[in-house]
Amino acid sequence: MSSIPDLSRATWVKSSYSGGNEGQCVEFAPGISATAGVVPVRDSKNPAGPALIFSAAAWGSFTAAVRAGGLPAA
Incomplete structure (x- = not known):
């Protein structure tokens, strides 16, 4: 990845897998992936x-594994 996308105008969406008020809240900015090919992820608290920046392919693999139950619970 050659440059970091400008996240100042990103629209953040809370993950449906984030657990209520239990402190495990993740947000991502899906609109950035459409223009930059990456998915920014941050702690909603x-x-x-900082935001972590993943390639769209890596984020897709991760979310597919979560949906399939392929990741152990912490």
Whole structure:
């Protein structure tokens, strides 16, 4: 990846797999992937904090594994 996308205008969506008020809240910015080919992910409890940037392919593999129950519970 040659450049970091501008996330200042990103629309963040809370994951449906985030657990209520249990402190396990993840948000992603799906609109960025359409234009930059990457998926930014952040902790919804710290929206001003850093975001991790994944390739769209890597994020797709991860979410497919979550949906299939292929990841062990922490």
